[in-house]
Amino acid sequence: MTERKLLPDVAKPAPLESHVASEGVMVLDPEGFRVLSLNSQMLKLLQASEKQVLGRSWQELGQQRLTLGCSDIFNVLTADCLLEGELKTISLPRGEAESTFLELASYPISGPEGKIREVVLVARDVSQRKRFESDLARRMYERDVANEFSKALQRTVDLNEVLYVTLVGVTGQQGLQFNRAFLFLFSPETNMLEGKVAIGPSDFHEAGLIWGELSQKAWTLSDLLSAYDSNRPLSDSKISAQIRGVQVPVGEPASILMRAMTERRSFNVVEDVADDGSIVDPALLETLGCGTFAVIPLYTRQKSIGVLVVDNWINRNPISANRIKLLEIFAGHASSAIENSQLYQDLQGKVKALQVSRAALEENHERLLRAERLSTVGRMAAMVAHEIRNPLVSIGGFARLLKQQIPEADPMREDVEIIISEAERLEKIVANILQYSYAQQVLSQPTDIHHVISKTLDMLRLEIQERKVNVDTALDPDLPLIKADPAQFIQVFYNLIINAIQAIDHGGTITVATERVGNSILIRVKDTGCGIPEESLDRIFTPFFTTKPSGAGLGLTVVTEIIEAHGGSISVLSEEGKGTEFFIRLPSS
Amino acid sequence: MIGKPIRILIADDDKNIRRLYEKEFRQAGYEVLLAEKGSEAVEKVRNENPDLVILDIRMPGMDGIEALGRILAIKNNIPVILNTAYTSYQNNFMSWAADAYVIKSPDLEPLRAKVREILVKKGLLPA
Known part of the structure; x- marks a missing residue:
């Protein structure tokens, strides 16, 4: 007491x-x-x-x-x-x-x-103290939620998982408790804001099912955020389908989504009217099926990422200014995570490209080494063989001349025949050695002409950039492989394209097109350059003909020789002042 | 042979081969000019008006490939046969400007046949 x-x-x-x-x-x-x-x-x-x-x-x-x-x-x-x-x-x-x-x-x-x-x-x-206490409790709760959220975002660089975590954090019972959330992302390719994924029930019945199930599982926010399953993408959900296909062009003034993104401000919409007094466009209202919602911009310092739309479609709870502030914090975390994952994806692409070119480089290096070893042995053998061949020609040649002067009955004739046949034997040995040492040099292998074309364009990248030439390709994806020596075809396209670049001089277009025509392939190399005068047109393939101040006049001769050696043909159409087009036909098998 | 004899210019740095080819082609009824260097071959094309040239490739100083270019620059319709111990120049696109590429052999029949074939094609010999 x-x-x-x-x-x-x-x-x-x-x-x-x-x-x-x-x-x-x-x-x-x-x-x-x-x-x-x-x-x-x-x-x-x-x-x-x-x-x-x-x-x-x-x-x-x-x-x-x-x-x-x-x-x-x-x-x-x-x-x-x-x-x-x-x-x-x-x-x-x-x-x-x-x-x-x-x-x-x-x-x-x-x-x-x-x-x-x-x-x-x-x-x-003690009302004031009580209010402070509950305010403090709310803030601590919000801080915990925001912590969980940002931890979950840091765990991944997978864009789909980042989007999942964002939407779950916003709608989870242990999260921000919104009924539904929709993500619209800005696409630099289309220059539009595009509906991507959404989360939430698509009707009251589904709401009951989802929330009933979740309340039984007693999941914490962290459990929920970790439950991402890449095999069940959010984009497959009914509610995602609702916004898929929504595209808002940049600069659309009537769109509250576009305004939120470009003005980088949030909007709280109550009964179709935003907090700045503007009325929401009917198309968006129809898409959402609800006139009360909030729009939060997603952005980083460098770029706009998109917008997040949330509502309480089922329980009709009003959205407080506090909640919007918290949403903005969420949106900040989500924006960095989305940007990171986009950068990561970019980087992945580049790393992959690097790995591919590195592998190609290693393979080439390997091949060079092998070729070098072979060619050292080969060169020595060839050198000896060639040195033997000249005297052999004299020995055998004179023996043949002698033989003609010796009467058939003369026993000396047989001696001379021995010289001739032995010279022939030596000649065969020399030919065999030379054949062996050059056998590996000309290749005939299944060749992807597209690969050859892109390799050639890579080699000419500097010239193309310098002359501001635009290169278009129209490549037939079903083009069959051909049997060829890829190195020789690089020479073919190199010669044709460098001619085209020089014909254009500055700022034109080169088009390389391929297509399958029956049992052969047709490759066209077209430029918008100066063209070839009619009187020169039938001489361009002959050796030493050139219109260039410097040049041997052998470029197109080489091209023709290679193509004909592969059983193909080349022809040309040209109009002075308009451009030139070469047509190459090659058998595909 | 009809009319004036056909002149063949043979360029080779090997003395024995020059002697062999000279005998061989004289016997076949051609008039033979000889050159032991590429530059000499170019001079003789300019001054002595041969109908066909047989060029060795490996020669000291100006080689056969370079001589080929110069010869065609002087007289671009003159038939040229590259005749060498080397198969490797067949892959050298410069040699594609020649009318034929014949590997040296003690059996001169293939070379003789090639000369004949080209001369017939050029209308200098009856078919």
């Missing part, structure tokens, strides 16, 4: 009304708990007049629900509580306004004989 000899406030009535004005004080008799006296603050807290309260018993007051806004006080504190000096906090509803929180403390006061003389009840308005 807590006992107090004196309560200073009560002992000095004057300050009771002044400096402790925030505390209501009431004195009760310990038997019937009748109100003996009370200060004006107590009356204010009770929202009652002195007449309604003074002299009335505790029980009586507790029953006056209708007349007293605060009858709860009398019901919460029982007689036992009052006598034992209880401390309690209660909340009093105040209609439209926020509830008032009261901290009630009773102080039984004993007389000299130890008997309780009266009970003093002190009521303190």
Whole structure:
């Protein structure tokens, strides 16, 4: 039992009304708990007049629900509580306004004989503290959610997973608790804002099912965020289909989505009207099926990423300014994560390209080494063989001449024939050695002409850039392989394309096109250059013919020789001042 | 042979081969000019008006490939046969400007046949 000899406030009535004005004080008799006296603050807290309260018993007051806004006080504190000096906090509803929180403390006061003389009840308005506390709790909760969210985003660079985490974080019961969330991402290729993925029930029935299932699983936010399954993409959901196909061109002033992205501000839309007074376009309202929602921009310092749209379509909860602020924090995390994953994807692509070219380089290196080894042995053998061949020609040649001068019956004739046949034998050995040492040099292998073309264009990239030449390709994806020496065909396209570049001089177009024609392939190399004068046209393939100030005049001769060696043909069409087109036909098998 | 004899210019740095070819082609009824260097061959094309040239490739100084280019620059319709111990120049696109490429052999019949074939094609010999 807590006992107090004196309560200073009560002992000095004057300050009771002044400096402790925030505390209501009431004195009760310990038997019937009748109100003996009370200060004006107590009356204010009770929202009652002195007449309604003074002299009335505790029980009586507790029953006056209708007349007293605060009858709860009398019901919460029982007689036992009052006598034992209880401390309690209660909340009093105040209609439209926020509830008032009261901290009630009773102080039984004993007389000299130890008997309780009266009970003093002190009521303190702690609403503000309560509000701070709940605000603090909310902020801590929000911070935890934001932490979980950003941790989940940092775990992955997979764009689909990032989108999943964003949407789940916004809609999860342990997250921001929105009913639905939609993501629209900006596509630099189309220059449009495009509907990508969404999450949420597509009707009330589904809402019941989803939330029923989730509440049974008792998942934490972290469980939920980690539940991403790449085999079940969000984009397959019914609700994603609802926004797929939505495309908003950049600069569309009527679109609140586009405005949110370009102005980098959020909009809170209530009943079709945004918080800046603008009316939302009907097409978007139809897509969402709901006129109350919030639009949050997704962006990083360098670029706009898209927008996030959230609503409470099922439970119709209003969206508070606090929630929008929190959404903006979420959106910031999500934006960096989306940008990161996009950069990562880019990088992956580049790394892959590098790996491919590195592998090609290694293969080439390998081949070069092999060729080098072979050619060292081959060169020595060839050198010796060639040195032998010249004297052999003389020996054999003169022996043949001698033979013609010796009569058939002369036994010397047989001797000379031995020289001739032995020279022939040596010649065959020489030819075999030379054949072996050159056998590997001309290749005939299944060759992808597209690969050859792209390799050649790579080799000429500098020239193409320097002359500001535009290269178009129209390549037949079903083009069959041909049997060829790829190195020789690089020479073919190199010669044709370098001619085209020189014919264009500056700023024109070269078109390389391929197609399958029956059992052969047709390759066309066309330029918008100066063209070839008619009188020169039938001489361009002959050796040493050239129109260039420097050049051997052998480029097209080489081209023709290679193509004919592969069983193909080449022809040309040209118009002076307009351009030239070469047609190459090659057998495909 | 009809009218004036056909002149063949043979360029080879090997003395024995020059002697062999000279005998061989004289016997076949041609008039033979000889050159032991590429530059000499170019000079003789300019001054002595041969009907056909047989060029060795490996020669000191100006080689047969370079001589081929110069000869064609002087007289671009003159038939030229490259005659060499080397097969490798067949892949050298420069040699594609020649009318024929014959590997040296003790059996001169293939070379003789090639000369004849070209001369017939050019209308200098009856078919």
